[in-house]
Amino acid sequence: MFTLKNNFKILSFVLIISCLNFLFFHIPFFNFVFENINYKSFSGVFVIASLVVLMIVLNAFVFFLLLYLSQRIGKFLLVLFFLMNAIAVYFVATYGIIVDESMIGNVFNTNYDESSSYFSYKMVLYLIFLGVLPSYFILRSKVERVSFKRFSILSSLTLLFAFVLVFVNASNWLWIDKNSKRLGGLAMPWSYVVNTSLFYIHESKKNEKEILLPDAKIMDNEKAVVVLVIGESARRQNFSLYGYSKNTNPLLSKTQNLFHFDANSSATYTTAGVKSILDHKETGDLYEILPNYLYRNDVEVIWRTSNWGEPPVHIKNYQDRAYLQTNCKEEYCNYDEVLLYGLKEQILASKKNKILIILHTSTSHGPSYNKKYPSQFEHFKPVCESVELSNCSQSELINAYDNTIVYTDYILHKTIEALQELDSYKSTLLFVSDHGESLGEKNLYMHGIPMSIAPKEQYEIPFIVWLPEDSSKKIKKFDMLSQYHVFHSVLNFLNIESPIYNEEMNIFKE
Structure with missing residues (x-):
């Protein structure tokens, strides 16, 4: 059985995981970017390069934070992300969906008959090669712990770098804002993490007692x-x-x-x-x-x-x-x-005397x-x-x-x-x-x-x-x-x- 003999420094490990996350799960994201921006212009190239760097750096920062707080929980969440990412990107690539809040609602409102109809061997291959194999790597890797001082320095520098990169892209904020919903729905794993949270927040509001309408009166027999x-x-x-x-x-x-x-x-x-x-x-x-x-x-x-x-x-x-x-x-x-x-x-x-029949078909x-x-x-x-x-x-x-x-x-x-x-x-x-x-x-x-x-x-x-x-x-x-x-x-x-x-x-x- 394959084993990892060398320990990873935490910075090296999170960068590797972030790069794998980028390479495996963001082809649809950048397909959309290339289709909607002039990638031959300097501005277009700069936006694309900035998105690549930001995606790798910020994901690495979040993974770094999770592993620093608890390696056991951090690894569990990383494995969960890769498994969920593999399924999500399969549906994005196969059906052209966007993983926004409404799509999360569709997922939670899908019953067994409907969900089983989506099964395919291609989905299994996605899950194995993009989910299970990276998860095995994550679980078998030994990651060195880091001191609070080093954690603080690395975190501060990362956030400062991200802030500067966002600021220098100020002229492109309008384009990013215009396409934010589509971009956010294709960014893994945050498309389903953020939108699942939003879905439950809005669902909790919906579960409030319904507002009764004024009483009605039947006017004839x-x-x-x-x-x-x-x-x-x-x-x-x-x-x-x-x-x-x-x-x-x-x-x-x-x-x-x-x-x-x-x-x-x-x-x-x-x-x-x-x-x-x-x-x-x-x-x-x-x-x-x-x-x-x-x-x-x-x-x-x-x-x-x-x-x-x-x-x-x-x-x-x-x-x-x-x-x-x-x-x-x-x-x-x-x-x-x-x-x-x-x-x-x-x-x-x-x-x-009065009858309403509703037939809800599929x-x-x-x-x-x-x-x-x-x-x-x-x-x-x-x-x-x-x-x-x-x-x-x-x-x-x-x-x-x-x-x-x-x-x-x-x-x-x-x-x-x-x-x-x-x-x-x-x-x-x-x-x-x-x-x-x-x-x-x-x-x-x-x-x-x-x-x-x-x-x-x-x-x-x-x-x-x-x-x-x-x-x-x-x-x-x-x-x-x-x-x-x-x-x-x-x-x-x-x-x-x-x-x-x-x-x-x-x-x-x-």
Whole structure:
């Protein structure tokens, strides 16, 4: 077995570790820098050189500090950094993600089914060669301790050097500030260390008791049902209803009284996108969301989900995939069509006149698009079968994704058919996606890019509405809708009066 015979001086050791950290994990960081700066100019060269030196020196300083305080804890944290860095840089390199606070939120809101779909042998190789092997080196190395005096001198000189280097780059601060979010999301290990801290700080604020909305009043006894289907990663440009060249909406395109609107999501990740669909307005506060509000005001609310990431839902009938699969034995029960199992019967069994049903799908969530639909919906071939999306041709990737839209088309069609059979109810269907999806455009995959720099593929979403042909309701004309239109439109359709109702955000008219 390989052993290290020589001791390392602490300064030499932290510089070696810092250089390894730089070489192994910062190719995406400097790819971004080279793409966004004139590296042929003196100023560009100076910025790049300064970033290299600062990254090595400041990381070495932090590693030095950790090892000085406790070698055991310091080595443990260094090993943890290298293992986490290896996984993080795999996802950055494979899917083009940025490890910012929203992406950390995605990680913590991912369940086993989704996380296991990302497994690949390439990820294992990243983990072994960039994580495990350096960790072995760290654990086997013997590092000499240093006196407090030497620690103080070296620390002071390092910080002084870093301060001077930052100061002489004053003319480039604007460029660095402009790109700080992207740079910070690619700097390992601080991208996930800092953003995990920020995520938990903000989550602790979200866990405060929700702010109740003013009481609402049901204005009539007419039976009415609204089905709100929350799409997952469904981008507008791949719906043939919106002019896409491939027929991804063979059923909806033939449906009478179907309307579709351009819409933009308020975020590029599920938790924020779903919250916006359920909120009455754009706000950073934790207000009562639509299902909780209506349930508290005597509306029957049924939530059926094959997904996750929604705000806290306080209703009686919350039914996840496992619950729905208990008695469902059909082949489709392994897919999102399970959300429709027994739905009509559940509506008819309700003792209340006003009903809101929310179907939270997962149909178009990657990376395993080809596993999100039954085989008979594979209209477009060949399809991408790898979780490493960059290994597939873009046409294979888009084919697999387009098949999920065909399946979504079918689910919406089946839902409309069920509503058409409810003669005693006034009914409508709303379909709104939580966000869009990147499919290799600009070398980006999936979603989660910060809204400030997100490509349109990740926020341009469909907003589809169906009404029965004999409905007393009509649809207003809009050039663009937002996710916040859902809340007020549902109140209007169910004829619920509320002090927070905003007519301008309602899509229906008599």
